Amino acid sequence: xxxxxxxxxxxxxxxxxxxxxxxxxxxxxxxxxxxxxxxxxxxxxxxxxxxxxxxxxxxxxxxxxxxxxxxxxxxxxxxxxxxxxxxxxxxxxxxxxxxxxxxxxxxxxxxxxxxxxxxxxxxxxxxxxxxxxxxxxxxxxxxxxxxxxxxxxxxxxxxxxxxxxxxxxxxxxxxxxxxxxxxxxxxxxxxxxxxxxxxxxxxxxxxxxxxxxxxxxxxxxxxxxxxxxxxxxxxxxxxxxxxxxxxxxxxxxxxxxxxxxxxxxxxxxxxxxxxxxxxxxxxxxxxxxxxxxxxxxxxxxxxxxxxxxxxxxxxxxxxxxxxxxxxxxxxxxxxxxxxxxxxxxxxxxxxxxxxxxxxxxxxxxxxxxxxxxxxxxxxxxxxxxxxxxxxxxxxxxxxxxxxxxxxxxxxxxxxxxxxxxxxxxxxxxxxxxxxxxxxxxxxxxxxxxxxxxxxxxxxxxxxxxxxxxxxxxxxxxxxxxxxxxxxxxxxxxxxxxxxxxxxxxxxxxxxxxxxxxxxxxxxxxxxxxxxxxxxxxxxxxxxxxxxxxxxxxxxxxxxxxxxxxxxxxxxxxxxxxxxxxxxxxxxxxxxxxxxxxxxxxxxxxxxxxxxxxxxxxxxxxxxxxxxxxxxxxxxxxxxx
Numbered sequence: 232x233x234x235x236x237x238x239x240x241x242x243x244x245x246x247x248x249x250x251x252x253x254x255x256x257x258x259x260x261x262x263x264x265x266x267x268x269x270x271x272x273x274x275x276x277x278x279x280x281x282x283x284x285x286x287x288x289x290x291x292x293x294x295x296x297x298x299x300x301x302x303x304x305x306x307x308x309x310x311x312x313x314x315x316x317x318x319x320x321x322x323x324x325x326x327x328x329x330x331x332x333x334x335x336x337x338x339x340x341x342x343x344x345x346x347x348x349x350x351x352x353x354x355x356x357x358x359x360x361x362x363x364x365x366x367x368x369x370x371x372x373x374x375x376x377x378x379x380x381x382x383x384x385x386x387x388x389x390x391x392x393x394x395x396x397x398x399x400x401x402x403x404x405x406x407x408x409x410x411x412x413x414x415x416x417x418x419x420x421x422x423x424x425x426x427x428x429x430x431x432x433x434x435x436x437x438x439x440x441x442x443x444x445x446x447x448x449x450x451x452x453x454x455x456x457x458x459x460x461x462x463x464x465x466x467x468x469x470x471x472x473x474x475x476x477x478x479x480x481x482x483x484x485x486x487x488x489x490x491x492x493x494x495x496x497x498x499x500x501x502x503x504x505x506x507x508x509x510x511x512x513x514x515x516x517x518x519x520x521x522x523x524x525x526x527x528x529x530x531x532x533x534x535x536x537x538x539x540x541x542x543x544x545x546x547x548x549x550x551x552x553x554x555x556x557x558x559x560x561x562x563x564x565x566x567x568x569x570x571x572x573x574x575x576x577x578x579x580x581x582x583x584x585x586x587x588x589x590x591x592x593x594x595x596x597x598x599x600x601x602x603x604x605x606x607x608x609x610x611x612x613x614x615x616x617x618x619x620x621x622x623x624x625x626x627x628x629x630x631x632x633x634x635x636x637x638x639x640x641x642x643x644x645x646x647x648x649x650x651x652x653x654x655x656x657x658x659x660x661x662x663x664x665x666x667x668x669x670x671x672x673x674x675x676x677x678x679x680x681x682x683x684x685x686x687x688x689x690x691x692x693x694x695x696x697x698x699x700x701x702x703x704x705x706x707x708x709x710x711x712x713x714x715x716x717x718x719x720x721x722x723x724x725x726x727x728x729x730x731x732x733x734x735x736x737x738x739x740x741x742x743x744x745x746x747x748x749x750x751x752x753x754x755x756x757x758x759x760x761x762x763x764x765x766x767x768x769x770x771x772x773x774x775x776x777x778x779x780x781x782x783x784x785x786x787x788x789x790x791x792x793x794x795x796x797x798x799x800x801x802x803x804x805x806x807x808x809x810x811x812x813x814x815x816x817x818x819x820x821x822x823x824x825x826x827x828x829x830x831x832x833x834x835x836x837x838x839x840x841x842x843x844x845x846x847x848x849x850x851x852x853x854x855x856x857x858x859x860x861x862x863x864x865x866x867x868x869x870x871x
Contacts, residue, residue, distance in 0.1 A: 283366045287347060287446060289355035289439070289757060290800045295500075299358075302350050304844035305504025305853045311490070313836075313856025315508040316531035318522050319515050320705070321733035322483040325464040329406050329449075331775070333464025334737065336486045337513050342385075342471030343449035346376055346395075348501040351847030354565075354756045357446055358501050361390060361472070365446065371438040373419075374445060378426040383495040384452050384472045392422035397453035399430075399445075405462040408773060409764050416441055437795035440759040474506040487512045504840075507855040517732075519707045526832070529870040533837070535849055536830040538707055539604035546832060555869050557835050560828045563848045568751035569614050571820030572701055572712075575745055577772075577781045580699055584644040587818040589676035590726075592657040592669055593718045594821045599711050601662035608824035612655045613811050615754055616825040619804045622653040622812040633793065633809040640786030645816045654815040656822055664714075673722055682723075689723030698725035702748035704736040712749065715821075741775040752777055756846070758807050762791045766814065780819045787813065834870060836861035 285297040301307050317337075325333030328340050347357040347365075362376035382390035403414045416436035421429050432441050451461075455470040468477035474497065478489035488511040496502055514531055516522035523541065526534050527548045536542050542558075550556045574581040574590075581587055600608045613621040626634065626649050634641070634648060641648070659666045674684075677697075682689045688696045701712055712728055719726035731739065739745050755761060763770060770776035771783040790810050797803035829848045839854040847853075864870045 280369050281366055282369065283364055285359060285364055287357040287365065287443060288353075289443075293356055294350070294353050295356075295358060299500050301500050301503035302352065302844075304350075304352050304840055304842060304847065306840045306855070307504045309504050309507050309838075309840075309853070309855040310858075311507050311855070312509050312858055313507075313861055314510040314512060315533065315851060315854070315856075316512045316514070317533050318525070318531050319513055320517075320519065320522065322515055323486070324482055325466060326469055326477060326480070326486075327463070327465050329402065329410065329451075330462050330464050331407050332462070334733070336480070338475075338486065338488060338511065340449060341488070342469060342473045342476050343451065344382075344390075344472040344496065345447050345449050346378075347446040349447075350501075351844035351850060351852075354846060357443065360496060360499065360501055361450060362446070365442075367442065371432075371442060372434070372436075373429060373431040374442050375423060375427060375429040376446070378428070379496075380426050381495055382472065384455070384470050385476045385491050385493075386470060387493070388452065388454060390450060390452075390472055391425045392428045393425075394450055394453050395428045396420055396422055397456070398448060398451045401451065401456070401461045402448070407775070409770075409776060412763075412769075413444055413760065417445070437760050437792070439797070440795055444760070474502065475511060478510070483515060485512065485514050505852050507853070519705060529834070529864075529868075532870065533833040533851065534831070536832060539607050540710075542830050543605045543607070550834070550869050551832075553869075555835055555864060557833055557837075559831050559833075561831070561843065561848050562827060563617060563829045564845050565848065566615050566618050566620075566754045566756050567825055569616075569754050569820075570611065570749075570751040570823040570825075572715075572747050572749050572823075573752075573779045573820045574747050574818075575743060575779070575781060576819075577743060578699075578746055580697060580746065583680045584818050585676045585680040586682075586697070589673040589680070590719065590724070591818060591821045592673040592676065593722065593724075594656075594715050595659060595664065595666055595669060595718060596656065596824065597659040597662045598664045598666070599714065600824065602664075603710055604824075608826055610656060610658070611822040611825045612653075612815070614814055615758070615807060615811055617827070618756065620758070620807040620811060622808040622815065625652050626650070626812065629805045630809045630812065633790070633806055634813070637786040637789055640784065640789065641813055642784045642786070642817055644818065645786075645813045648812055648816050651816075653812050654818070670722060677722070684723050687723055688725075696723070696725050698727075699746035700727050700729050702729050702731055702736070702739065702745045704731055704733060704749070706730065708749050740779070743774065743779075743781070748779070750779060752779070757803070758810075759795050760791075762794060762810075763788075766810075767791060782814075782817070782819070834864060836864055836870075 286293045286295065319337045323334045323336040325335045326339050327333065328335035344361050346360065346362040348360040349357050361378055361382050363379050364377045365374055367374040378392065384390055399414060399417065399420050402410050416433045417430055418433050419431035423429050430445050432438060450472065452470045466480060466482050468480065474491060474494045475488040476491050477486065479487040490506060490509050516525065519538065523545065525531060527550065529550065546558060574587050576582065596610050600606055615621055631649055638649070657669060657672060659669055677689055681692050682697060690696055701716065703712060709728065716726040716728055740748065752765060765777040766782045766787055767778065768783040768785065768788050770778040771781045787810070790806065790813070794803065794806045794810065797806055831849070836857050837854050838857050
């Protein structure tokens with residue numbers, strides 16, 4: 232899984248699943264490194280057909296041996312202390328991220344430890360946290376974890392097998408619908424003692440993903456939930472076992488986490504050099520503009536930046552010119568969120584792929600990039616940018632071998648996938664706003680789909696003008712969506728925009744009450760069973776799933792199964808490229824852009840290790856505070 236910056240606008244779809252939450256725990260908010268990726272187990276000892284290991288690795292050997300003292304990228308002598316202040320867009324009314332109800336606060340998963348944790352310098356390895364070791368047979372149909380007897384919840388009560396059993400039962404029966412589906416292949420959970428738990432999987436379970444799904448699960452206190460409704464959203468700070476616990480809450484506005492001085496796992500290798508801030512405060516804002524003004528005024532101290540114009544022109548305020556604010560551009564090595572205006576194919580207007588392609592063609596990226604973004608962005612073409620999983624050119628023999636047996640069951644839009652080049656967005660010859668070639672191509676596609684132009688209106692066979700709405704949740708998006716809608720109206724499409732607040736956005740997104748909407752869907756560096764949530768048939772009509780376009784194809788379902796069962800990184804990349812090729816042929820979205828680095832701005836009291844982790848872009852979990860510099864900035868009135 233990927234590690235992400237915390238400040239995601241409300242149009243970013245969160246899986247709100249434990250695996251991704253653990254993966255981003257503390258990214259920018261500093262709540263620990265979290266789960267690095269989905270994994271299967273690395274062989275350490277073998278006997279009687281059983282394998283026992285201190286860690287997990289999806290492909291190949293573990294980077295760190297059993298006796299490693301700390302991760303290579305940390306400063307083990309980093310001082311503790313100070314406060315880290317970050318931000319988020321929208322609102323929250325819950326501290327229970329595992330329920331269907333409510334909007335959980337940023338960092339809410341971080342108060343819970345998982346059975347195993349991950350590193351930020353590998354894509355898919357896990358190391359001991361609550362669990363000291365794992366054991367499993369060669370066929371991986373079951374796995375057992377030995378728990379650390381020292382594991383404790385923040386009130387000092389022991390964390391035992393009973394809490395693990397309670398967690399999985401509650402998540403299967405009362406957790407969010409997608410969590411229940413992820414746990415369905417678990418057919419048995421049993422305590423082998425107070426500090427050992429065994430999980431048994433169904434015969435058809437995707438074991439490569441099930442093992443780390445279990446290992447990466449946050450564990451809840453059975454005693455705490457005795458008398459409390461697990462399925463109910465609550466603003467009451469829960470009892471956790473992690474490095475930070477909730478100290479103060481102002482619902483919808485501010486949440487403050489405090490480092491637990493008595494944290495039971497603070498000296499474990501996975502935590503050495505991490506979790507250095509005494510406090511983490513996250514303030515909520517209604518929009519990007521107000522959030523940026525608050526940063527300039529010193530109301531919070533760290534922000535990731537996504538707006539190119541603001542990055543180029545906005546950071547010339549006094550604190551920056553004095554050198555009190557630092558700007559960094561860090562190369563990114565993880566798959567970014569997949570951004571775009573996604574079509575709701577449940578709507579009749581978008582049933583025809585030619586209509587979807589025509590609309591996509593009218594998005595003038597070249598002009599948008601040159602005019603609004605100073606030419607710094609790169610057009611996104613793939614669902615897995617910045618990786619070896621991007622399909623390109625004609626279909627090579629290895630991808631053809633994957634796709635040929637599935638052709639009869641793939642969507643009709645992918646009928647030419649074996650012979651055609653990987654689909655890429657229309658590219659204009661220059662950055663002119665009025666691109667005649669773009670307009671001609673779009674009209675050709677609309678005409679082929681049965682539309683005619685009548686009195687400046689694009690009319691279908693039913694006599695109705697093609698009309699649709701683009702929903703978005705950040706005012707920043709209007710600067711490029713407005714020219715896009717104007718261009719569509721120029722060819723006769725009644726394309727309108729609708730801005731919605733975070734509550735409306737969530738309600739409409741989770742009930743598929745939209746024509747199209749701007750959204751960033753999280754994608755994984757190691758794709759697996761989460762693809763069923765995003766592109767699987769069983770989620771096409773389930774409210775709240777990430778299958779926003781309504782993809783429902785037996786062939787794609789089988790392709791996902793092949794991806795889940797890949798036993799090597801090479802095979803995984805080939806199969807994901809095949810899926811990428813199919814999805815792009817379907818024209819599910821108007822793709823936006825991607826950049827090769829991550830932008831961050833912060834006040835100059837943060838200090839961090841000299842060599843950042845390769846896959847930890849955006850994470851401040853190993854940073855610390857220079858107390859003297861912090862106090863100087865406070866005394867000068869630069870920080871509030």
